């Protein structure tokens with residue numbers, strides 16, 4: 355097995371990796387790092403949760419020269435939370451070399467970012483809109499950039515960020531290396547990406563299926579009005595450590611979160627209309643397990659690495675099959691096990707088929723649980739809680755009462771009564787969500803170019819089409835000096 359020591363990289367980076375608990379490179383790291391170290395442009399594709407961040411982080415940080423006061427590495431990511439997370443990981447990898455990374459993203463006080471940028475970080479991780487904002491304000495200079503990484507490249511290009519990306523790349527005068535990473539890379543997007551790369555090496559970690567093997571994948575046929583009750587039953591049966599529930603729209607996420615809270619679950623929602631402070635707080639609470647359930651639009655589908663996520667529920671099917679891969683990839687990361695359950699209403703089966711074709715994996719059908727199944731699940735969870743308490747041995751002061759009880763009552767009765775008290779019986783508070791119509795199949799999907807291809811006259815992106823707009827932006831408000839053409843294919847304006 356290869357070790358990080360086998361790469362031609364600085365000792366200080368190896369030391370940081372070892373501090374992070376990374377002893378051996380993952381397959382994508384093993385293949386991508388040497389190619390990236392050669393300075394070549396590269397497209398890297400590997401399953402979710404297999405360490406792509408470090409695969410681009412290591413070569414990028416290795417290249418940094420510390421006596422330079424300008425930004426040398428730039429990572430562009432589609433969402434704010436991802437920018438924050440990648441920034442944190444790069445700071446960890448760069449810790450011993452003393453390479454500093456600063457995240458800049460929409461929704462955060464720009465003055466604070468300007469201050470941070472003035473302190474000369476060597477790497478910036480940004481969402482496209484906010485980065486353009488800094489470029490226009492001249493609060494960031496890109497003239498010494500050596501490496502550009504597009505994390506979740508297909509998403510950004512697919513979402514219509516292509517022109518933003520081009521405009522950004524057009525600001526870089528120097529020769530630089532471009533690295534693209536994602537777990538999915540549809541052909542048409544790859545062709546689009548190659549236009550602004552220089553004969554990229556494509557590194558793909560081959561696997562039988564696109565999704566990670568250690569995620570158990572189920573689907574459940576359910577009528578729209580039943581969805582919420584079925585979800586609660588599943589949650590009661592499984593009692594997930596941490597679960598992410600994906601809804602199709604912002605309104606849906608709000609209603610779902612409210613419904614779950616009404617029934618006593620610990621849930622929080624995130625989507626594009628929630629203030630950035632709240633978004634960050636919600637993620638933090640979910641990460642430290644204060645909240646058990648994160649309800650989200652696809653804003654949380656890509657790249658987020660939260661350990662302990664055991665379950666992903668697709669309450670609504672995602673619009674694109676690729677999105678399914680990323681959503682369920684929030685569990686089963688770094689070799690851990692996970693479970694994904696996808697709800698499908700009868701008219702959506704074609705979508706399910708499309709997903710299975712893309713992932714090359716058949717989901718297992720799950721039946722709607724009965725009330726008895728729920729009771730059994732709850733009893734099992736209660737028993738597990740009790741066993742944990744037994745193992746903890748932290749009940750000495752109850753022993754005398756227990757002995758007294760056992761003098762008077764039958765032991766089985768005492769334990770059964772205690773279990774009943776401990777059990778979280780299903781909450782039946784009525785919850786009604788607004789109905790959502792079934793997902794319709796998009797006829798144009800596989801069409802040539804998919805309807806959102808743009809012309810690129812220049813390998814590095816000429817940025818000719820600067821006056822644009824009209825599309826949804828996931829991370830930032832669109833600067834208002836742009837036109838509103840509004841004809842770009844966008845995934846879901848309600849996200």
Ligand SMILES: Nc1ncnc2c1ncn2[C@@H]1O[C@H](COP(=O)(O)OP(=O)(O)OP(=O)(O)O)[C@@H](O)[C@H]1O
Nearest residue numbers: 376378379380402403404405406407537657659688
């Ligand atoms: N060499 C390694 N050894 C052990 N753990 C690792 C290694 N590299 C990365 N990890 C861990 O694996 C997890 C997933 O990494 P990362 O977020 O980079 O995955 P990814 O491939 O970018 O996934 P996604 O496609 O969802 O963005 C992280 O928690 C990271 O700390």
Ligand SMILES: [Mg+2]
Nearest residue numbers: 406407505657
């Ligand atoms: Mg990633």
